[in-house]
Amino acid sequence: MKLTDKSFAEGILFTDMYQLTMAHLYFRMGLHEKTAQFDHFFRSYPDYGPHKAGYCINAGLEWLIDWMQEAHFGDREIEFLRQQTGSTGQRLFGDDFLAWLRQHGNFGGLTLRAVPEGRVVHPNVPLTAVQGPLAMAQILETPLLNMLNYPTLIATRAARISHAGRGQLMMEFGMRRGQERGVNAGARAALIGGADFTSNTGISGVLGYDPKGTHAHSLVQLFMALGEGELAAFRAYADVYPDDCLLLVDTINTLESGLPNAIIVFDELKRKGHKPIGIRLDSGDLAYLAVQSAKILNAAGYPEVSIVLSNQLDELAILQILAQIRDEAPRSGLDADHVSKRLVYGVGTSLITSAGDAALDGVYKLVAVQEPDGWVPAIKISENPAKMPNPGHKTVWRVYDERGLATADLLTLDDENPAEMNPLVLQHPVDSRISRTLAGTAVSHIEPLLTTVWQEGKLAYELPTLEQIRQRRRADIERLDSGVRRLIMPHIYHVSLSPKLWRLKQSLIENFRKS
């Protein structure tokens, strides 16, 4: 795509066509500037099979705000809409609507309350509440979902992979396997969720991180084609990067060629006063090869160099590798912990695509409309009660138990304050028979989750640094019960309604059924 086309394709028309046809209809009906509230939330955790996620990490907000600040209807956008015709050749959009869009078609009238990036989040909890003129809030639906769903999916996967790796360094390597330019958002989300670095050079520069990487098989192949071989390739690498020498040892044969050659080069470096960094294994039985490599490296006097693993890693592969190392290391006379603690993980496809469940089902639903005498709740009736969005102008709280662990997220109407409810009653969102009552002593802290980030078209929030976002993720994950945090068959975290919100929902459903 040419650059001029790119700015068009990624501008305000980066939305689904039906948002525009609906906005036009609202305009025609005089409803376009009516104040509405849309809630953005996801319905279920990423489901990779037996290892369904038990929590998500919220991500994407900053770049959404950046986009909202720039997006507007310029001449080219208006002209494109002017040319849109229906089945009989008549124009779809009237000139009066286009004139309104040209003048008012930006996000200046909206207010967003949102859960900050890096926070642990759960299904059916509003992560973003958008409030403002109906037409523009409607047009925002697609870009908002596009820019929040994917980062949240990837930050979540990164948190899981990092958890499996027990805090060892983890690098995002998936640029070549992701969805074109989307990999930049993926790399940022991976850093939020648990990756420590990415190989993606440009985005590292933007985010202020050092891009990471060493060399590929092609370096060794090149030297082989030139009649020189793996050792010459390693020597060349060590010559150019004597203090950053990390060698990919599996181009020919890991244990018979790559590792012995690497040790020759490491010895040469050591004699010159440099400290070798490590080796990378990118094929074969990674657990077996890690143990054998560790043994050989120890014997050669390199018990400290890193062993980087890559090739089809995800949280289960890492769990399996660590389990196998616990079994195999002692048989090779090694301490399993010592082997595990020198590992570094390079994770590609599984992370950048969230392989196994490649999309988060985030939705954006109309929940209330403002009338002169207050907010009128909106509801979508569904034959499946679990799919009925929670209606009304509302807000969200996180309740911590006496251990200081998060025990439930609570949705209330906007004028309720759970700190004043004692005992605190947590109503199941669907099943009327299920509720939970927490005595005041069982609650250590109640925290509002939504922050006003964008008010009347302006940033109303100090954007945290990526490091602060990462810190928030670590803190939130530590406050999860270990049953919720675990990778396989996690406990279900409670997302509840206040009794007042629950009664509102029920009365809307009953009123509807009677009508």
Place this chain on the structure above:
Amino acid sequence: MKLTDKSFAEGILFTDMYQLTMAHLYFRMGLHEKTAQFDHFFRSYPDYGPHKAGYCINAGLEWLIDWMQEAHFGDREIEFLRQQTGSTGQRLFGDDFLAWLRQHGNFGGLTLRAVPEGRVVHPNVPLTAVQGPLAMAQILETPLLNMLNYPTLIATRAARISHAGRGQLMMEFGMRRGQERGVNAGARAALIGGADFTSNTGISGVLGYDPKGTHAHSLVQLFMALGEGELAAFRAYADVYPDDCLLLVDTINTLESGLPNAIIVFDELKRKGHKPIGIRLDSGDLAYLAVQSAKILNAAGYPEVSIVLSNQLDELAILQILAQIRDEAPRSGLDADHVSKRLVYGVGTSLITSAGDAALDGVYKLVAVQEPDGWVPAIKISENPAKMPNPGHKTVWRVYDERGLATADLLTLDDENPAEMNPLVLQHPVDSRISRTLAGTAVSHIEPLLTTVWQEGKLAYELPTLEQIRQRRRADIERLDSGVRRLIMPHIYHVSLSPKLWRLKQSLIENFRKS
């Protein structure tokens, strides 16, 4: 991301860091301008489980070329690399290398031969052969894979979904579920592979297609919240779009509310001389609801309006829906074909993410280096013979049998011409015992697959229009054996080597083993 950062993150540093550290090493060794050939190919078809793909549709080339035309090392890129330091704080990249990059760090010296977009392609066949100075060919690896892997994956999935829908209109609706800006590349690839339209407004504008879409549940919800209800929402829609009236009928209850209300509005439209377009079903048992809706619409005098299906569709869901309609339509007194032929498919998540196998495993391998006396083949030894890339400076042909159907793709060395080989011997790429001999009479046509698209830094190819690319895809799919084309358990298409290329590969392996 701010726009200035975006141009940096999507410029020439849109690559993996190790490409740059390797390029620097080549520079240091005086190898950076040595001419090399890298082949881009994928190793296996997308594997969704029992319905593994039997062919792929090549896509992405035009946007890769657009990117190559713009990408270069400007001041900001050079400054960023200057700041990169290694483990002991020393700079990673020398000033002489950075000066070289500033002056020569673009793709002006490369030549690309490629399979055109829209063509059917198979594993291990070079889809792009990149030839030119080693350093820049190396830096191109990541962006090339990024910009070709994903579009090919999506064009392939679109072809399958379109095939399942038996030529009925199919629309791409997945913008909110894909990887951020990558959805634009996904929408284009979907159009190449078989989608007829996309809901993505901006990219439709860029590509010259009409964006498609009607309305969401929120329109009905809004009117309900305002105390007016579904019928009022439908009437508003019909007022604004009398000749494009397509109504989403499942917000409340499809058969009891949505459809009766739609018919009231259709009748009103008809009295005013307008022709209603159709209904959309987005939940529930789509096959059952399609049959019941068709029956009700027929009885109301609307046997021609479309029934758009959406909600979690993919090729298997569509197969199942059509099978169920074949069973259920006659029981409702309907002709199953008449029901099927009024269906339109709106496909979201499964298409834009290629759910089930969310990445194509395309790779980019050094296959030859040019020395004064000719091309020297490069090989990567692997314990798994199927993973050894086919070496050498070579090219690709497609062989058509006496029925005019594609029967094999043949890789030969560049100086071979299979038209001169009679009989034609097709050697299995791995197993020496398997070869196939085609007499001259069994071959109707042999076609070279690679075209020079980029030569010495300039476009050397008339870029086809999207419609021409779509036409090419249709023509290529028609020339596939139906066993290869089928959705479930397809036949394996043959990708073979010429005996000369096969012997070269074997001799390289043997030489290597002896050394």
